[in-house]
Amino acid sequence: MRADALDRLIHERLRLGIVSALAVNDSLSFSDLKKLMKTTDGNLSVHARKLEEAEYITCTKSFEGRMPKTEYRLTTAGRRALERYLDHMEALIRATRER
Amino acid sequence: MASVTPLHRTPPAEPPALHARAMDNLRFIRDTMEAAGAFTAVSGWGMVAVGVIAAIAATIASAQHSVLASIYTWMVAAVLAPCVMLWAIVRKARRAHVPLLSGPGRKFVLSFSPPMFVGALLTVILYRAGLVEAIPGTWLLLYGTAVVAGGAFSVKIVPVMGFCFMLAGTLAIFTPATWNDWIMAAAFGGLHIAFGVPIALRHGG
Numbered sequence: 001m002r003a004d005a006l007d008r009l010i011h012e013r014l015r016l017g018i019v020s021a022l023a024v025n026d027s028l029s030f031s032d033l034k035k036l037m038k039t040t041d042g043n044l045s046v047h048a049r050k051l052e053e054a055e056y057i058t059c060t061k062s063f064e065g066r067m068p069k070t071e072y073r074l075t076t077a078g079r080r081a082l083e084r085y086l087d088h089m090e091a092l093i094r095a096t097r098e099r
Numbered sequence: 100m101a102s103v104t105p106l107h108r109t110p111p112a113e114p115p116a117l118h119a120r121a122m123d124n125l126r127f128i129r130d131t132m133e134a135a136g137a138f139t140a141v142s143g144w145g146m147v148a149v150g151v152i153a154a155i156a157a158t159i160a161s162a163q164h165s166v167l168a169s170i171y172t173w174m175v176a177a178v179l180a181p182c183v184m185l186w187a188i189v190r191k192a193r194r195a196h197v198p199l200l201s202g203p204g205r206k207f208v209l210s211f212s213p214p215m216f217v218g219a220l221l222t223v224i225l226y227r228a229g230l231v232e233a234i235p236g237t238w239l240l241l242y243g244t245a246v247v248a249g250g251a252f253s254v255k256i257v258p259v260m261g262f263c264f265m266l267a268g269t270l271a272i273f274t275p276a277t278w279n280d281w282i283m284a285a286a287f288g289g290l291h292i293a294f295g296v297p298i299a300l301r302h303g304g
Contacts, residue, residue: 026301036131082128089121089122090121093121093122093125096116
């Protein structure tokens with residue numbers, strides 16, 4: 001497998017974390033993700049936006065009472081990207097063992 | 100005095116090997132999934148298959164002329180269903196690249212097993228005491244207890260299903276024995292299918 005086939009977008013730790021967490025949840029709120037990733041509002045927003053632009057995740061904004069709520073979901077493209085990334089990592093490990 | 104930088108610096112430590120980084124990334128993904136707490140090792144499609152087995156068992160069991168014959172039918176299903184479920188769980192874990200017995204998976208097994216062991220033991224005790232009518236209710240109650248206990252480390256829907264099994268078990272204990280096959284069909288068949296489909300669709304298969 002070529003090194004440039006690696007999906008740089010989800011290779012970054014925080015983005016990889018967001019995609020991994022969403023892969024096992026129907027949806028996660030902004031605050032859930034923030035707690036899970038132990039990061040700041042700004043950092044999470046920036047990385048979530050990048051994933052959103054790549055259409056790996058979707059973002060829904062709503063109100064829960066008077067409180068705004070941001071909910072993230074993984075798209076099919078995002079799930080496929082994670083699967084490809086996992087395959088890539090496993091291929092790297094396999095290739096080293098076979099050497 | 101100004102600090103002096105030596106001309107020959109010590110060479111930087113060798114970067115970690117590619118495979119070590121890949122393993123680290125896989126570990127990170129697993130840890131995140133486990134911390135997200137919503138990955139369930141329980142296979143939704145496995146549950147649907149168990150539900151279908153239970154529905155077939157219920158049809159055969161209801162055609163039997165004695166409670167004991169009906170219990171034997173359910174025992175065959177009780178051996179077959181876990182095998183199918185185990186296969187589905189292993190398949191799901193492999194597909195999700197999640198080790199079967201790490202973190203929540205291990206906790207699930209450790210919490211799920213004791214009530215199941217007690218259930219098997221009580222079956223022998225009740226059989227010897229001639230209380231075969233009480234066996235279905237006991238199975239449902241203890242299976243429900245096992246699912247609630249194991250489900251504490253899984254997605255919310257799993258313990259909810261466990262409570263439903265416990266309710267069905269309570270119903271089976273306090274209703275005539277002739278109802279047992281239908282209650283077992285509704286619980287082991289209906290509940291597995293009803294909860295299995297949403298688990299499969301929302302929680303990775």
